[in-house]
Amino acid sequence: MKTSNLYHVMARLLTLLLLPAFAATTLAQGLNPEAVALTKTYQTAYNKGDRPTLMTLFADNVGWVNPDGSVTPGSKADVEADYVRDFGETAGSYMDFTVVSTEAQPDGKVKIGTTVSGYDFVRKTGAKLNPTAGIYEMLIGKVGGQWKISQVKWSMNTVGLEMRDLMKRFQDAFNREEAATLKTMFTADAVRTATDGTTTKGAAIIDFYTQGFVDADVTNVVSLANVSPQFDGSVIFTGTYRLTGRSAKGDRIVREGAYSNTAVKENGQWKISRNTQSKLVKAMVCHKVADYAAWKKGFDLFYNERMLAGELSAEVSTLADDPNTVCIISEWASPDAPKAFFARPDLAETMRKDGVIGKPTMLIMNKK
Numbered sequence: 001m002k003t004s005n006l007y008h009v010m011a012r013l014l015t016l017l018l019l020p021a022f023a024a025t026t027l028a029q030g031l032n033p034e035a036v037a038l039t040k041t042y043q044t045a046y047n048k049g050d051r052p053t054l055m056t057l058f059a060d061n062v063g064w065v066n067p068d069g070s071v072t073p074g075s076k077a078d079v080e081a082d083y084v085r086d087f088g089e090t091a092g093s094y095m096d097f098t099v100v101s102t103e104a105q106p107d108g109k110v111k112i113g114t115t116v117s118g119y120d121f122v123r124k125t126g127a128k129l130n131p132t133a134g135i136y137e138m139l140i141g142k143v144g145g146q147w148k149i150s151q152v153k154w155s156m157n158t159v160g161l162e163m164r165d166l167m168k169r170f171q172d173a174f175n176r177e178e179a180a181t182l183k184t185m186f187t188a189d190a191v192r193t194a195t196d197g198t199t200t201k202g203a204a205i206i207d208f209y210t211q212g213f214v215d216a217d218v219t220n221v222v223s224l225a226n227v228s229p230q231f232d233g234s235v236i237f238t239g240t241y242r243l244t245g246r247s248a249k250g251d252r253i254v255r256e257g258a259y260s261n262t263a264v265k266e267n268g269q270w271k272i273s274r275n276t277q278s279k280l281v282k283a284m285v286c287h288k289v290a291d292y293a294a295w296k297k298g299f300d301l302f303y304n305e306r307m308l309a310g311e312l313s314a315e316v317s318t319l320a321d322d323p324n325t326v327c328i329i330s331e332w333a334s335p336d337a338p339k340a341f342f343a344r345p346d347l348a349e350t351m352r353k354d355g356v357i358g359k360p361t362m363l364i365m366n367k368k
Contacts, residue, residue: 035102042149092121098115107141167224193275193277223239241256242256260275281365294355295326306330309341315329
């Protein structure tokens with residue numbers, strides 16, 4: 001089961017938020033004051049890492065609205081588990097809400113529409129990461145005389161969709177062998193670094209692709225794993241690629257790897273200014289769990305932390321004769337990234353809480 005997908009990546013980006021003050025203290029005409037007050041309480045508690053207060057704001061059953069309009073049911077316990085991970089030892093996030101609408105529903109509930117902005121941060125140094133902005137909706141209803149959140153919805157940050165579109169256009173132009181189109185996707189001073197450390201700059205990048213189209217007939221499949229906006233306006237996004245085909249001599253080609261791109265805007269268009277490629281590294285971790293379903297829920301909720309640590313994809317399997325022995329095979333861009341991730345002190349505690357039994361076995365493998 002693949003856990004890396006753009007929706008989760010964007011959902012995480014919309015929970016890492018930016019402005020320094022709560023902007024809804026002055027009520028616009030027609031806004032429900034109780035809904036605005038609940039939103040302010042939520043923001044204050046979140047930014048303090050006050051999980052007990054946050055949990056008083058949620059109903060026992062909570063639904064997450066997906067981009068296609070469907071609702072994924074969940075529980076208050078799921079929400080709390082997510083906050084346990086948000087308020088980790090090494091990183092946190094700051095959020096700011098501006099309430100823009102409160103709509104009364106026929107069943108007595110109220111839909112709160114907000115714009116949000118914020119950032120992720122490193123607790124030890126205070127360094128700020130991943131500035132972003134988006135739209136967040138909450139559906140609240142009265143339970144025992146108190147307003148409770150029963151449903152939430154994220155609207156995707158457009159930068160993630162724009163990076164997906166950029167890579168889709170790159171993939172299509174590459175597979176059509178359109179060097180002229182590829183040229184429009186790079187800045188004039190772009191730098192490309194190959195897996196062996198060789199660098200190519202500017203127009204030479206397009207010459208490289210042009211010669212490659214002569215030397216081989218290959219198909220390139222590109223996937224997007226992580227999108228990280230930067231404070232200077234650029235965007236770093238990572239993923240994997242897979243080349244398959246034949247050389248001009250007829251030799252079979254199968255080549256896989258990871259990439260890290262930096263994109264900047266020029267005249268309103270996103271262009272790649274840095275492209276770094278690396279060999280894929282696979283990490284295999286096996287361990288026993290007390291209950292697979294409970295463990296899997298925790299594993300999925302830890303997706304954001306895995307992604308921020310550099311994980312590109314992950315696949316979960318269990319032994320055929322023992323469903324509580326789990327093996328996770330994940331892909332990374334370097335051997336140092338999974339080693340650093342699995343050495344984190346908070347990870348051991350999280351795994352223990354999720355029901356991992358004994359010491360996991362881990363192997364780091366270079367993909368050939």
